[in-house]
Amino acid sequence: MTPTLQHFLIISAALFSIGLLAALSRRHAIFILIGVELMLAAANLNFVAFWRFGPVTPQPVGVMVALFSIAIAAAEAAVGLALIIAVYRHYRTTNVDRLTSMKG
Amino acid sequence: MSGDFLDQIFIRGKQWLLSLLAGSPDLLLQIASSLINIAAVMGVFLTLFALISVLERKILGRIQNRYGPNRVGPFGLLQPAADGIKMLIKEDIVPLRADKVVHFLAPLLMVLPAILALGVIPYGRNMTAFAIDGGILFVFAVGSTTELAVFMAGWGSNNKFSMLGAMRAIAQMVSYELPLTLTVLPVVMIVGSLSPDAIVAAQGGYAHGFFPRWFVFTPWGGAAFVLFFISGLVESNRTPFDVPEGESEIVAGHMTEYSGFKYATFFMAEYFGMFAISGLAVTLFLGGWHAPLRLLEVVPSYLWFFAKLSALLFVFIWIRGTLPRTRVDQVMNFAWKFMLPMAFTCILSAAVWHYQAHGLAGWLWSLAVVAGVYAALSWLLDTRRKFAPRTYRFAE
Amino acid sequence: MSGAAFIAIAVLTLASALAAALLKKLIHAALCLALCFVGVAAFYFLLGAEFVGLVQVFVYVGAVAILIVFTILLIAREYDPPAPFKWVGAFVALAVFTALTWSILKTTAPAGATPVLAPITVRQIGDSLMTSYVWPLQCIGLILTAALVGALVLAMEERP
Numbered sequence: 001m002t003p004t005l006q007h008f009l010i011i012s013a014a015l016f017s018i019g020l021l022a023a024l025s026r027r028h029a030i031f032i033l034i035g036v037e038l039m040l041a042a043a044n045l046n047f048v049a050f051w052r053f054g055p056v057t058p059q060p061v062g063v064m065v066a067l068f069s070i071a072i073a074a075a076e077a078a079v080g081l082a083l084i085i086a087v088y089r090h091y092r093t094t095n096v097d098r099l100t101s102m103k104g
Numbered sequence: 105m106s107g108d109f110l111d112q113i114f115i116r117g118k119q120w121l122l123s124l125l126a127g128s129p130d131l132l133l134q135i136a137s138s139l140i141n142i143a144a145v146m147g148v149f150l151t152l153f154a155l156i157s158v159l160e161r162k163i164l165g166r167i168q169n170r171y172g173p174n175r176v177g178p179f180g181l182l183q184p185a186a187d188g189i190k191m192l193i194k195e196d197i198v199p200l201r202a203d204k205v206v207h208f209l210a211p212l213l214m215v216l217p218a219i220l221a222l223g224v225i226p227y228g229r230n231m232t233a234f235a236i237d238g239g240i241l242f243v244f245a246v247g248s249t250t251e252l253a254v255f256m257a258g259w260g261s262n263n264k265f266s267m268l269g270a271m272r273a274i275a276q277m278v279s280y281e282l283p284l285t286l287t288v289l290p291v292v293m294i295v296g297s298l299s300p301d302a303i304v305a306a307q308g309g310y311a312h313g314f315f316p317r318w319f320v321f322t323p324w325g326g327a328a329f330v331l332f333f334i335s336g337l338v339e340s341n342r343t344p345f346d347v348p349e350g351e352s353e354i355v356a357g358h359m360t361e362y363s364g365f366k367y368a369t370f371f372m373a374e375y376f377g378m379f380a381i382s383g384l385a386v387t388l389f390l391g392g393w394h395a396p397l398r399l400l401e402v403v404p405s406y407l408w409f410f411a412k413l414s415a416l417l418f419v420f421i422w423i424r425g426t427l428p429r430t431r432v433d434q435v436m437n438f439a440w441k442f443m444l445p446m447a448f449t450c451i452l453s454a455a456v457w458h459y460q461a462h463g464l465a466g467w468l469w470s471l472a473v474v475a476g477v478y479a480a481l482s483w484l485l486d487t488r489r490k491f492a493p494r495t496y497r498f499a500e
Numbered sequence: 501m502s503g504a505a506f507i508a509i510a511v512l513t514l515a516s517a518l519a520a521a522l523l524k525k526l527i528h529a530a531l532c533l534a535l536c537f538v539g540v541a542a543f544y545f546l547l548g549a550e551f552v553g554l555v556q557v558f559v560y561v562g563a564v565a566i567l568i569v570f571t572i573l574l575i576a577r578e579y580d581p582p583a584p585f586k587w588v589g590a591f592v593a594l595a596v597f598t599a600l601t602w603s604i605l606k607t608t609a610p611a612g613a614t615p616v617l618a619p620i621t622v623r624q625i626g627d628s629l630m631t632s633y634v635w636p637l638q639c640i641g642l643i644l645t646a647a648l649v650g651a652l653v654l655a656m657e658e659r660p
Contacts, residue, residue, distance in 0.1 A: 003506040008543070009604045011510050015517055015540075017597035022521035024589025030572060034520055034533050037564065041540045044556075052547045059628050060620055064636075066544075066552050067625070070559050071640045075647035077564045081571040082654035088575040206531070238554050238622050245554045248562025252534055255569050259527060271573075274566065281562075298622045 008049035015042035029084045029094040033077065040073045111404045114144070115230050141233040145222055153375050154184035160421045167425035187368075194364035199262055202361065206260035211362065211369035213253035217246040218376035225383040226304050228393045228406030239300040240292065243384060244285055247339070250377070251277050254348075254358055257370075261361035269357020272432060273348035276338055279439035284335035286447035287328040290454030291319055291388050304392030314398065318391035323471035324453035327478075329389040331446055333419075336381035338435070340374055342420060344427040345435055382416035383409075390416075441485055449477040505546060513539030526572045534565035548619035 016039050023035030044066045051062020088094050109116075118140050125136055158173060158180060165172025173180035198207060224239035226232040236242055251274050258270020292298055295306040307318050319325030338345040349357035359370050386392060390412050393405035400408075430438075453470040460466025516539060519532040537560040544553030629637055 002502055003546070006604055007506065008547070010601055011513070011543070013597055013600035013604060014514055015536075016600070017593040018514070018517045018521050020596055021589055021593035024592055025586045026521070026589075027584075027586065028526070030526055030568065030575075031521070031529065033568065034529060037533065037560075038517055038520065038536065041537065041556075041560075044552075045540055045543055048544055048547050048549050048552060052549070059632050060624060063549050063552055063620055063625065064628060064633055066549070067555060068633075068636055068640060070552075070555055071644065074559050074563055075644050077567055078651040079647050079654070081567050082651035084571055085574055086654045094575055203527070206527070236550065237619075238551050241551070241554045241558065241622075245557040245562065248558055249534075251566050252531070252561065252569070255566070256531065259569075259573075267573075274570075278566070296623070 005049060005053040008045065008053075012042040012045040012049070015039075015045065027095050027097045029087065029096055032096065033080050033084070036080075037073065037077065040069065040076075044069050111229055111406075113404075114228070114406070118144075141223075145233050146219070149219075149222060149376065149379055152379065153372060156375060156417055157187070157371075158183045160424075163418070163421045164425045167422070191365050191368040196364040196366065197361075199361050201262045203260040203262065206256045207361070208260075208366075210253050210257035210260055210358075211366045211373070213256065214250060215369055215373040215376060217250050217253075218373055218380050220246045221380040222376065222383065224300055225380075225387055226300050226392055227409050228404065231393075231406060232301055235301060236299070238298045240288060240298045240303070240384075240388075243380070244281075244288075247380070248281065250339075250373075257358040257362070261358070263361050265354045265356075265360045266358050269348045269354050269360065272354075273341060273358060276345065276347065276432075276435050276439070279436055280335045280338040280443065283331055283439065283443040283447040284339060286444070287332040287335065287450055288388060290324050290328055290450050293451070293454055294319070294458060300387050300392075304387055304394070307391040308394050310398055316391055316394065316396050318389065318394070320389040320391075322454075322457060323467065323474050324450045324457055325389055327446065327453070327474045328450040329385065331443060331450065332385055332389070333416075335443065336378075336385065337420070337423065338439075340377040340381055342374075342378065343424040344430050346429060347432050347435055350429055378417065378420055379413070382413050382420070385416060386412045442481055445477065445481055449474055502546065509539055509542045509546065513543070527569065530565060530568045530572060533568070534561050537561055537565065550619060551622050551625050 019035040019038030019040075019042060021035070022038060023032045026032070026035075047062045047066045047069070049062075051060060051066075054062070084094060087099065091099060093099070118137070121140060122133060122137060125133060161183070162172035162174075162180065173183045176182040176186045198204060221243045223234040224232065224236055224242050232239075254270050254273045254277070258266045258268075258273075261267075291303060295303050297303065297306075307316075309317055311317055315321070320329045337343075341348055347353075349359060354360075359367060362370060386409060393409040395401045395403060395405075395408050453473040456473055457466040457470040460469055513536055516532045516535040520529045520536055523529045523532060537556060541553040541556040541560075544550070544556060
């Protein structure tokens with residue numbers, strides 16, 4: 001069996017759903033970040049899979065988008081974790097359901 | 105020609121071994137070929153590890169005016185075997201409150217990247233175990249996973265000294281990864297490839313018929329080599345940058361709670377890391393397996409590689425025997441205030457050299473860039489102007 | 501060969517991703533996340549995009565995983581009762597997965613599918629980055645600098 005485009009798409013769909021599960025079910029800020037990272041990885045996998053199995057283009061668009069998205073994800077993780085630390089310092093909790101001071 | 109035969113003897117040996125399997129499916133041949141490569145690299149470097157571990161103790165002994173190990177076997181050469189047996193039969197202690205799985209996996213993850221990094225280095229003509237297009241990036245990618253292993257060792261032990269040591273180690277490894285990566289960039293820029301084989305090939309031949317074209321002989325290459333070597337010392341946690349395991353402050357850092365064979369694995373990881381860094385330095389700056397003179401090209405290429413590797417390993421040991429340990433703040437300040445600007449200067453200097461067509465004018469200009477920035481930095485970072493001169497009241 | 505490798509990598513990636521999402525201890529989840537990233541990098545290797553795979557390991561395992569682990573270290577000092585697991589999320593995730601799989605299986609692959617593409621070389625990527633993608637590259641540099649400064653300002657000790 002040679003893996004085809006659909007195999008990769010199903011894998012990345014599963015990865016995306018697991019990320020969604022982590023972000024929705026676990027109300028801990030770091031688990032939400034882990035979920036977001038998983039979803040980003042799934043999207044990247046899709047880009048590279050479409051580049052590999054799609055029509056030949058003069059520029060490797062899928063690879064480029066994946067590279068840029070990895071760079072953005074690194075920036076996102078840094079800022080997100082800094083936010084988590086700032087929130088923890090202020091409220092002494094990382095459970096996002098308890099950050100309710102803006103609730104009317 | 106006999107020189108050529110000796111040069112390619114290992115390649116021929118591998119081809120002969122593979123010819124025994126002729127007629128079998130391609131998949132089997134590929135696997136056999138990979139297994140032979142892995143066995144060769146592991147065999148050579150495990151032997152070198154045993155040899156260097158006893159040589160280090162002997163050289164340190166000489167530096168400190170004593171004999172070093174000389175009881176087991178001729179000249180103490182069987183000492184590694186005795187050490188190995190001792191490590192194997194020692195009790196393996198796992199702390200009660202330790203995170204068992206993480207504690208167990210840390211030493212394995214520590215030694216894995218160093219072994220993987222050894223795979224992409226060209227050891228001689230046509231002798232690269234794992235030739236990959238982005239070989240240099242591969243070394244750094246697997247090397248960056250070491251930090252995670254250090255953290256696992258520190259966290260898994262559930263001990264404050266382990267945790268402090270791991271935090272120190274990660275802080276300095278992250279800081280020095282920048283200069284380590286940036287000093288490789290000039291070489292990659294000039295060669296135009298990330299493949300170690302291409303980098304070695306670019307350093308072949310001789311200028312004016314006798315002077316080797318190694319990158320260490322250009323101003324930017326020389327500066328980058330020194331910076332790379334210092335960063336390598338930090339990355340492999342060797343003296344004078346071994347603050348993560350400073351005995352006088354935090355017992356043994358992240359290795360405090362390890363005993364027996366797990367400790368031996370950490371020891372092995374340190375040495376394999378040293379081999380990987382030295383091998384990379386030889387590949388990038390010291391011309392890889394090329395001979396220093398045209399006359400000496402009859403000597404097989406892999407012997408040249410291992411001669412250079414041994415020379416660098418000797419410098420590692422020499423520095424350990426000579427320099428005292430630095431302080432934590434000194435290590436970090438040095439990284440961000442000196443190493444990083446100098447690494448950027450190397451890139452600039454390489455660009456100048458490139459646009460002066462690699463000639464004498466370019467050589468002088470790039471030397472001027474490096475020397476100028478070095479002088480400016482050392483003037484800026486000079487602390488003597490801030491403090492009163494130290495007076496020795498009792499030591500006169 | 502390729503099929504066996506695909507199945508092995510898929511099992512590794514999905515299992516470690518599930519572990520990252522469901523494990524109780526934060527540290528274990530973060531370490532499993534690192535393993536999952538290695539699995540995704542292996543997928544890139546399988547797809548012939550070696551460079552992306554190496555960058556993935558370099559950035560995610562070498563930097564992002566370390567950042568997450570350090571944050572856990574900084575915030576897990578006091579006892580913070582774990583949040584209860586919400587089953588709604590599991591149902592939503594399952595529904596999304598079913599819908600995605602259904603639509604993937606119903607669609608036929610694009611007509612120009614050419615599975616014999618040569619692996620992309622570093623030189624090609626470098627050429628593209630320096631010609632067609634110069635502006636995105638500069639923007640990434642700007643974003644990374646901004647993120648660096650922003651993260652520093654956010655995480656700095658508040659001084660009255």
